[in-house]
Amino acid sequence: MSVPRRGGRPLARAFYDRATLDVARDLLGKVLVHRTADGTAAGLIVETEAYVGESDPACHAAPGPTRRNAPLYGEPGHAYVYFTYGMHCLFYAVTERRGFPAAVLVRAIEPIEGEALMRRRRGRPHLAPHDVGRGPGNLARALGITLAENRADLTRAPARGPALWIEDRGTRVGDIGWTARIGIRVGTELAWRCFVVGSRAVSGSRSVASSE
């Protein structure tokens, strides 16, 4: 893939207000940025999964609306942060029109900016670069994304102060692979996980990922 340039602007609402599978694919190569009081950390998105509607048995909206999944039903272009296993936060970008519950889970990033900060947050100074943002729980930890970021508007990046957004820095990714989603017990027949072929930051079994 090409060398990233700096200084993008947040992707517009219209980017997210589309079919979720298209958004999942198009997020590959985009840059997820979180600016906090501790500094700015950013990573290239290399792996995503789509969760689409109440008819998708693996989607958190499958049981219908609840307090917890409410952001899925809201305006596209907002963050949905899911706290799971008592210790991990997962970051999603809400997609499709208001009222239709869908989102893209970001599963892996390659560090681009603030790698020292990301390592500090992970608490593991000796990680290889491709491991810093490998896995959905790990990347949220590295970027400092918590439940405080749930419902954050991803289309706004004010000149200063805390902000969470996704931007295009002109990076072109190579081949894209599609497989079943990881870590779910239902909906495994759907190939709604996509990733950049060859990226060492992609989660899951390395031998499987490299053969796809």
Add this chain to the structure above:
DNA sequence: CGTTCGATGCACT
């Protein structure tokens, strides 16, 4: 390389 298992908090029924 692979599999198994415990940690840990919260929303939901």
Add this chain to the structure above:
DNA sequence: GTGCATCGAACGT
């Protein structure tokens, strides 16, 4: 009370 869209340590091959 149950079940997680996870992770990393421990252990087997």
